[in-house]
Amino acid sequence: xxxxxxxxxxxxxxxxxxxxxxxxxxxxxxxxxxxxxxxxxxxxxxxxxxxxxxxxxxxxxxxxxxxxxxxxxxxxxxxxxxxxxxxxxxxxxxxxxxxxxxxxxxxxxxxxxxxxxxxxxxxxxxxxxxxxxxxxxxxxxxxxxxxxxxxxxxxxxxxxxxxxxxxxxxxxxxxxxxxxxxxxxxxxxxxxxxxxxxxxxxxxxxxxxxxxxxxxxxxxxxxxxxxxxxxxxxxxxxxxxxxxxxxxxxxxxxxxxxxxxxxxxxxxxxxxxxxxxxxxxxxxxxxxxxxxxxxxxxxxxxxxxxxxxxxxxxxxxxxxxxxxxxxxxxxxxxxxxxxxxxxxxxxxxxxxxxxxxxxxxxxxxxxxxxxxxx
Numbered sequence: 001x002x003x004x005x006x007x008x009x010x011x012x013x014x015x016x017x018x019x020x021x022x023x024x025x026x027x028x029x030x031x032x033x034x035x036x037x038x039x040x041x042x043x044x045x046x047x048x049x050x051x052x053x054x055x056x057x058x059x060x061x062x063x064x065x066x067x068x069x070x071x072x073x074x075x076x077x078x079x080x081x082x083x084x085x086x087x088x089x090x091x092x093x094x095x096x097x098x099x100x101x102x103x104x105x106x107x108x109x110x111x112x113x114x115x116x117x118x119x120x121x122x123x124x125x126x127x128x129x130x131x132x133x134x135x136x137x138x139x140x141x142x143x144x145x146x147x148x149x150x151x152x153x154x155x156x157x158x159x160x161x162x163x164x165x166x167x168x169x170x171x172x173x174x175x176x177x178x179x180x181x182x183x184x185x186x187x188x189x190x191x192x193x194x195x196x197x198x199x200x201x202x203x204x205x206x207x208x209x210x211x212x213x214x215x216x217x218x219x220x221x222x223x224x225x226x227x228x229x230x231x232x233x234x235x236x237x238x239x240x241x242x243x244x245x246x247x248x249x250x251x252x253x254x255x256x257x258x259x260x261x262x263x264x265x266x267x268x269x270x271x272x273x274x275x276x277x278x279x280x281x282x283x284x285x286x287x288x289x290x291x292x293x294x295x296x297x298x299x300x301x302x303x304x305x306x307x308x309x310x311x312x313x314x315x316x317x318x319x320x321x322x323x324x325x326x327x328x329x330x331x332x333x334x335x336x337x338x339x340x341x342x343x344x345x346x347x348x349x350x351x352x353x354x355x356x357x358x359x360x361x362x363x364x365x366x367x368x369x370x371x372x373x374x
Contacts, residue, residue, distance in 0.1 A: 002029020014087030017164030026057035085113030119191035147217030163195025
């Protein structure tokens with residue numbers, strides 16, 4: 001099951017982006033074993049392990065990396081593994097005796113993933129931080145929000161999950177492909193600040209072309225354009241429109257019965273204020289569901305703005321099985337999808353496993369490693 005079936009990966013347990021990366025790899029079929037410090041198997045919140053959903057699809061076992069036995073076990077697993085990844089600050093794994101050099105000595109083909117906020121080097125490399133700090137220094141935070149309002153924090157999607165965990169997985173998969181050809185492993189330095197900056201690449205191009213203003217809410221894709229934003233409806237809910245192309249913009253105007261605005265003026269910023277006021281008045285005349293009846297499924301680039309539980313019940317998401325329920329807990333299904341080697345959630349999230357030997361045996365540890373466990 002899954003395109004990564006047969007790959008064995010060691011995950012040094014962390015929170016946030018590292019957890020997310022582990023979930024993605026495990027959902028795609030890789031055999032992961034997640035090694036957590038004793039008493040730190042879950043997130044640092046008062047959360048039942050069943051709800052720590054990013055720990056799904058692989059077992060967690062507790063291993064004390066500050067003991068010679070714990071270090072020896074990780075090195076033994078690296079000898080059998082295709083990859084290992086960790087999310088400590090720079091230098092921590094080296095001080096534990098588990099840095100890249102020590103692991104490569106056991107397995108030269110090993111891919112060694114490193115997940116940090118600031119990266120492995122640079123003036124801030126050893127500084128503590130979290131997602132808002134990293135996206136702030138990357139230029140993302142300042143670019144999101146309404147004009148004349150403080151920047152809006154976009155959950156922890158841009159730093160932790162997008163620029164962090166997703167880029168770590170992409171880098172590790174690329175390194176695994178290369179190792180399959182060269183027979184040599186390497187370090188993947190995934191930093192949230194780098195990934196967040198990378199996600200802004202298209203904006204950098206617009207900025208260089210003098211087509212992007214460094215003022216929130218003043219550009220096509222930051223809520224400045226009245227045809228790419230959300231609007232409040234009669235029932236105090238919201239709808240989202242995004243007809244960037246003129247033919248879709250024209251279709252929206254026709255569907256709304258707006259005949260006093262020339263579609264050719266779509267990108268004339270001097271008329272954006274007028275169009276925004278027009279849309280605001282119009283969309284407040286009907287409920288969100290009424291607008292869905294009028295616009296959903298048309299060539300207008302429209303969607304209702306759904307709350308989390310609503311999204312799980314929408315007919316499109318249900319038809320695609322975008323969300324699934326595992327042991328009574330609704331959650332997002334694995335993504336992306338594969339036509340032949342389907343990804344699956346192989347197990348629910350839960351507490352650390354007590355039987356170390358059984359977990360490592362199922363992971364694929366060698367007989368020599370298992371013998372050491374007694």
